[in-house]
Amino acid sequence: MKQEKSNLLYEESIKRIPGGVNSPVRACKSVNRTPLFIKRADGPYMFDEDGNMFIDYIGSWGPMILGHRDPEVIDAITSVLKKGTSFGAPTNLEIKLASMIIDAIDSVEMVRMVNSGTEAAMSAVRLARGYTGRDTIIKFDGCYHGHADTFLVEAGSGVATLSIPGSPGVPESIIKHTISVPYNNIDAVEKIMVEKGNTVAAIIVEPIAGNMGMVLPEKEFLGKLRKLTAKNGTLLIFDEVMTGFRVAHGGAQAIYEVEPDITCLGKIIGGGLPVGAYGGKREIMRYIAPEGPVYQAGTLSGNPVAMAAGIATLTKLKQPGFYETLSEKTNYLARGLRSAAKKAGVKVKIYTTGSMLGLFFTEKEVNNFDDAKKCNTDMFVKYYTNMLDRGVYLAPSAFEALLFHQFTEKIF
Numbered sequence: 001m002k003q004e005k006s007n008l009l010y011e012e013s014i015k016r017i018p019g020g021v022n023s024p025v026r027a028c029k030s031v032n033r034t035p036l037f038i039k040r041a042d043g044p045y046m047f048d049e050d051g052n053m054f055i056d057y058i059g060s061w062g063p064m065i066l067g068h069r070d071p072e073v074i075d076a077i078t079s080v081l082k083k084g085t086s087f088g089a090p091t092n093l094e095i096k097l098a099s100m101i102i103d104a105i106d107s108v109e110m111v112r113m114v115n116s117g118t119e120a121a122m123s124a125v126r127l128a129r130g131y132t133g134r135d136t137i138i139k140f141d142g143c144y145h146g147h148a149d150t151f152l153v154e155a156g157s158g159v160a161t162l163s164i165p166g167s168p169g170v171p172e173s174i175i176k177h178t179i180s181v182p183y184n185n186i187d188a189v190e191k192i193m194v195e196k197g198n199t200v201a202a203i204i205v206e207p208i209a210g211n212m213g214m215v216l217p218e219k220e221f222l223g224k225l226r227k228l229t230a231k232n233g234t235l236l237i238f239d240e241v242m243t244g245f246r247v248a249h250g251g252a253q254a255i256y257e258v259e260p261d262i263t264c265l266g267k268i269i270g271g272g273l274p275v276g277a278y279g280g281k282r283e284i285m286r287y288i289a290p291e292g293p294v295y296q297a298g299t300l301s302g303n304p305v306a307m308a309a310g311i312a313t314l315t316k317l318k319q320p321g322f323y324e325t326l327s328e329k330t331n332y333l334a335r336g337l338r339s340a341a342k343k344a345g346v347k348v349k350i351y352t353t354g355s356m357l358g359l360f361f362t363e364k365e366v367n368n369f370d371d372a373k374k375c376n377t378d379m380f381v382k383y384y385t386n387m388l389d390r391g392v393y394l395a396p397s398a399f400e401a402l403l404f405h406q407f408t409e410k411i412f
């Protein structure tokens with residue numbers, strides 16, 4: 001594979017942008033590569049500066065469930081662009097996207113738009129702390145909730161990929177309010193809740209974990225979290241930034257039939273533009289300024305162009321059978337991967353839900369971050385490198401889920 005132009009751009013980029021990238025995992029360090037510079041994308045494909053074509057299995061790390069340059073999304077963006085790009089005043093488009101989210105997710109009665117998943121999770125925790133008057137947060141090892149200070153304890157995604165246990169710059173005085181416990185370990189949560197449940201503002205969890213590879217919640221895990229939080233006056237926050245509108249129209253909470261108090265969204269709801277949101281029960285959401293005392297704001301929040309992309313995307317996701325079809329394609333791919341691995345004598349564990357797939361080089365079941373970390377990372381690097389050379393663009397990390405789009409069938 002030719003990488004001359006990308007390499008030249010990387011040389012220029014690294015002089016001006018830390019690591020040459022604007023988000024760490026893009027640097028491809030853990031797979032011993034330098035980044036490919038992308039020129040354009042179309043449907044299931046991405047094309048780099050050297051003219052290489054790839055089947056894209058990252059989907060911009062989540063948003064592109066419709067593939068790239070979906071005509072209806074592009075049309076919606078274009079028509080709004082002509083009327084202006086930002087007004088700093090309310091628009092009808094914000095009501096429309098809010099309604100679509102409220103209609104899709106039962107537990108969401110009101111919603112506030114922000115610009116990223118990081119902002120959504122950060123604001124949700126502030127709201128939970130403000131509403132309960134408590135400081136402590138419980139999270140789970142290997143879950144990623146964006147890069148706000150509170151969450152940089154045993155975090156997943158790029159933090160896991162680069163083996164950064166916490167982060168310099170995060171004060172001890174903030175981290176001391178965060179307790180991180182192993183995913184799927186309800187006994188550990190119960191112990192903390194019995195000891196000091198009345199000081200815990202919120203438990204935040206990815207209802208299906210997608211930032212340590214994909215790890216499914218064990219039966220009863222989410223239901224028990226719901227019971228423990230309700231009993232202690234603690235809020236339950238589902239971070240569905242990745243799973244929202246991906247695993248099902250109503251998110252992971254619709255699959256597991258557990259209703260959180262607050263839901264964080266991002267990625268798909270922006271249709272490829274920067275959008276995040278957090279929503280929940282009216283009584284809780286009313287604590288946010290200007291209705292309530294918890295402050296949270298944003299110059300570009302609810303941006304009309306971004307709202308238009310989100311509305312067009314969610315409209316398409318309402319097509320009957322969309323998620324069923326995507327799920328079948330994902331399972332088809334999983335069967336193919338399992339049989340190829342078997343033929344090659346390679347031990348793998350593969351999990352799927354909706355359009356997400358977790359692939360681990362191990363013989364043992366993967367139920368938490370420790371299990372994920374024990375997988376054969378050398379094998380992952382080998383797999384990644386060979387796939388890339390064959391034109392398959394995967395996340396350059398063993399700690400990421402594979403995310404599919406509606407064109408998945410076109411590539412078989």
Ligand SMILES: *Cc1c(COP(=O)(O)O)cnc(C)c1O
Nearest residue numbers: 116117118144145146239241242
């Ligand atoms: C991607 C992600 C975030 C962070 O979203 P950004 O838009 O990258 O800030 C938060 N939580 C989860 C579960 C995510 O997958």
